[in-house]
Amino acid sequence: MTDVSERSGVLRRIFASESAAAPGDSHEQVVLCHDRDSGLKAVIAIHSTALGPALGGTRFHPYASEEDAVQDALNLARGMSYKNALAGLDLGGGKAVIIGDPTTVKTEALLRAYGRFVQSLGGRYVTACDVGTYVADMDVIARECDYVTGRSPENGGAGDSSVLTAFGVFQGMLASAQHQWGAPSLAGRRVGVAGIGKVGHYLVDHLVEEGARVVVTDVREEAVDRVRAAHHGVEIEVVADADALIRADLDVYAPCALGGALNELTVPALTATVVCGAANNQLAHLGVEKDLADRGILYAPDYVVNAGGVIQVADEIDGFVFERAKAKAAKIFDTTLEIFARAQADGVPPAVAADRLAERRMADVGRLRSILLPGGRRP
Incomplete structure (x- = not known):
């Protein structure tokens, strides 16, 4: 149980007026969901609806504290606003977290209770899969809720x-190679993938097909075994942990597990000159983006390159067509190159350039809601 001072810290972050300096920079709504009988404890954070309903997945994780869960929801929701903006979607950003170990406490009743809380928001938040939740879970949630994608x-x-998350990350990697080495190819490049679960193992498929030399690590031995079995006859190197992978001789480092992989300890140890991965919130805190730039490491902002998944589930809202969604995800290549070019022109790290571009779209397009439409509606 978090103490009063911890809770007040979270409240200060939610209500802090200084956070409103940039367009859409403060969270619009935070909902605490509790159903004692099913054991549901969840947080839904809506960061911005400037561009439309807030779309973002539901993470199911055994957080060390309730404050950690709220902080994660806030961070992830903000990331979704920026991700959806740069993906060209008419959607805002939100995220939900369910507190608990999904392998032991996830039940039909808990998921359906959660679905009713999402439904109560009337479409302000649209959910999807994330760490610890799967397609089958979305089907259960949808039995109580109309605002569910990823079914x-x-x-x-x-x-x-x-599938498209990994494809988008791969497009971002090719763009990074174009910017860093002059050609959109990873053939012969040594690429380290930290986390080969839901997204990472698809990313390995693309890398092997491209002719990259792949190094992997994962906390679960079965994940490593699955990748090896899928690429029988291909040499895939395995290292003990993420620490060892960071220090390995790499061209590209791809964090594909939980966030915070890039910090004051890991950045100095990196051998890779490109960082491009699927994990959300890879930068542990402000300033890490400058540390990467100072070392000559090209960082492809996570919320830019990992947008393929949200592009896929957003396409589902109007009736899913895989080819259409994949074509949209392929544009991550161009968006990534544009951000690198803007960063170079403005003399700022790519993460700063990406933030500016996303904030500009939220402001420019979001302000159109002030134009009143017939019937008194502001859709």
């Missing part, structure tokens, strides 16, 4: 969004 194809959904 199974048999239930009218797009299925596993990890």
Whole structure:
């Protein structure tokens, strides 16, 4: 149980007036969800609806404290606003977290209770899969809720969004190679993938097909075994942990597990000259982006390159067409190159250039809601 001072710290962050300096920079709404009988404890954070309903996945994780869960929801929701803006979607940003170990406490009753809380928001928040939740879970949630994406194809959904998430990260990697080495190719490059779960193992597929030399690590031995079995006859190097991977001789480092992988300890140890991965919130705190730039390491902002999944589930809202969604995700290559070019022109790290571009779109397009439409509606 978090103490009073911890809770007041979270409240200060939610209500702090100084956070409102940039367009859409403060969270619009934070909902605490509790159903004692099913054991549900969840947080839904809506960061911005400037561009439309807030779309973002539901993470199911055994947080060390309730404050950690709220902080994660706030960070992830903000990231979704920027991700959706740069992906060209008419959607805002939100995120939800369910507190608990999904392998032991996840039940039909808990998921359906959660679905009712999402439904109570009337469409301000649209959910999808994230760490600890899967397509089958979205099908259960959808039994109580109209605002669910990432459902199974048999239930009218797009299925596993990890497919296009990995594809988008791969496009970002190719763009990074173009900017850093002059050609959009990873053939012969040594690429380290930290986390080969839902997204990472698809990313390995692209890298192997491209002819990259792949190094992987994962806390779960079965994940490593699955990748090796899928690429029988291909040499895939395995290292003990993320620490060892960071220090390995790499061209590209791809964090694909939980956030915070880039910090004051890991950045100085990096051998890779490109960082491009699927994990959300890779920068542990402000200033890390400058540390990377100072070392000559090209950082492809996570919320730019990992947008393929949200592009996929957003396409589901109007009736999913895989080819259409994949074509949109392929544009991550161009967006990533644009951000690198803007960063170079403005003399700022790519993360700063990406933030500026996202904030400009939220402000420019979001302000159109002030134009009143017939019937008194401001859709």
